[in-house]
Amino acid sequence: MDSSRKMLIALIVVCTSLGAIILSLCFLWIHYWKKKSRKSGKNDAKNSEVEKGHSPASFLGDFRSLRTVSKMGYASFMDYKILEKATSKFHDGNILGVGGFGRVYKAQLEDGSCVAVKKLDCATQDAGKEFENEVGLLSKFQHPNIISLVGYSIESETGFIIYELMDNGSLETQLHGPSNGSELSWYRRMKIALDTARGLEYLHEHHNPHIIHRDLKSSNILLDSNFNAKLSDFGLAVIDGAQKKNDLKLSGTVGYVAPEYLLVGKLTDKSDVYAFGVVLLELLFGRKAVEKEASAPCQSLVTWAMPKLTDRSLLPEILDPVVKNTMDLKxxxxxxxxxLLCVQPEPSYRPLITDVLHSLIPLVPVELGGTLRV
Incomplete structure (x- = not known):
């Protein structure tokens, strides 16, 4: 009887333990399927959003929550009402410039400091991405020849980027505006070229990862009160190597776009070098990148200048009249x-921006950042 009772007790214990194990497994199985079901539901919703496309408002709403854009930089979010007050409700009298992206306004903040506010219509996904791209990149850059980011703001489907104020506007305005380059002496022009090359060298060689600006032009080179030049407008900038994915739209400005990028979509740092060459030609001749002459169709500055750049007898005569006979001919x-090297049609013939930089340093006076002793 004792033996039978012990066997019965043992059998009950084993059955109870087995039942507990089976019950536990059932609970775990049910929990797993519930979790998987929730995850699947989230993925389905996410896929549905991708198929429909995020609205710009939700895109900017997500970006609004980002305060620290990078480990290196910090982008301050400004309340829209502060900008509205600082620009007198974006009054036309405060407009500094107008471009394809929108308008730039002068703003005076509550502490008395003045800044520039770029107002971007982000009604399309592409525009929203350009806004995010520019704020994200500028928050990482730390260089004296790249515009400083003060902050950003978002209101509905409009993005605002706040920069340091550049008192002398853009190189385009100085060269082709009312003053027609009268404020730009020969050495000042060389200083602007040197500053621009330094900014590009930072992007191409020293920033990690390397960056291609992709929209370098005279209107995106800004000048402070001392005519120090700084690169701006990084909405189209890309990481060097990203273009190999073949998912980049052809972007840029007519007259500055390198031929290999325009014709076959090949984008490298040499594309920026080509655009720099065009800016250098503008500084030399005071002509626009593309001009419409009364007796001829539109002609690019490169096409016009190429045959003249090697003619030493002609070159001094076709210079911008403002700087004519003001420099050493050498x-x-x-x-x-x-x-001439920068605007070569074949990109492999163009120099690296570092080589350009070292070529310009001896041509700029010491007091302007070069090594020339006048």
Whole structure:
């Protein structure tokens, strides 16, 4: 009887333990399927959003929550009402410039400091991405020849980027505006070219990862009160190597776009070098990148200048009248040679921006950041 009772007790214990194990497994199985079901539901909703496309408002709403955009930089979010007050409700009298992206306004903040506010219509996904791209990149950059980011703001489907104020506007305005380059002496022009090359070298060589600006032009080179030049407008900038994915739309400005990028979509740092060469030609001749002459169709500055850059007898005569006969001819020929190399149709023939930089340093006076002793 004792033996039978012990066997019965043992059998009950084993059955109870087995039942507990089976019950536990059932609970775990049910929990797993519930979790998987919830995850699947989230993925389905996410896929549905991708198929429909995020609205710009939700895109900017997500971006609004980002305060620290990078480990290196910090982008301050400004309340829209502060900007509205600082610009007198974006009054036309405060407009500094107008471009394809929108308008730039002068704003005076409550502490008395003045800044520039770029107002971007982000009604399309592409525009929203450009806004995010520019704020994200500028928050990482730390260089004296790249515009400083003060902050950003978002209101409905409109994005605002706040920069340091550049008192002398853009190089385009100085060269082709009412003053027609009268404020830009030869050495000041060389200083602007040197500053621009330094900014590009930082992007191409020193920033990690390397960056291609993709929209370098005279209107995106801004000048402070001392005519120090800084690169701006990084909405189209890309990480070097990202273009190999073949998912980039052709972007840029007519007259500055390198031929290999325009024709076959090949984008490298040499594309920026080509655009720099065009800016250098603008500084030399005071002409726009593309001009419409009364007796001829539109002609690019590169097409017009190429045959003239090697003619030493003609070159001094076709310079911008503002700087004509104000420089050592030897220096003029050196700058013309650099410009000619930068705008070569074959990208492999163009120099690296570092080589351009070292070519310009001896042509800029010491007091302006070069090594030339006047």
């Amino acid at each position: 220096h003029l020929y050196q700058v013309a040679a650099v410009a």
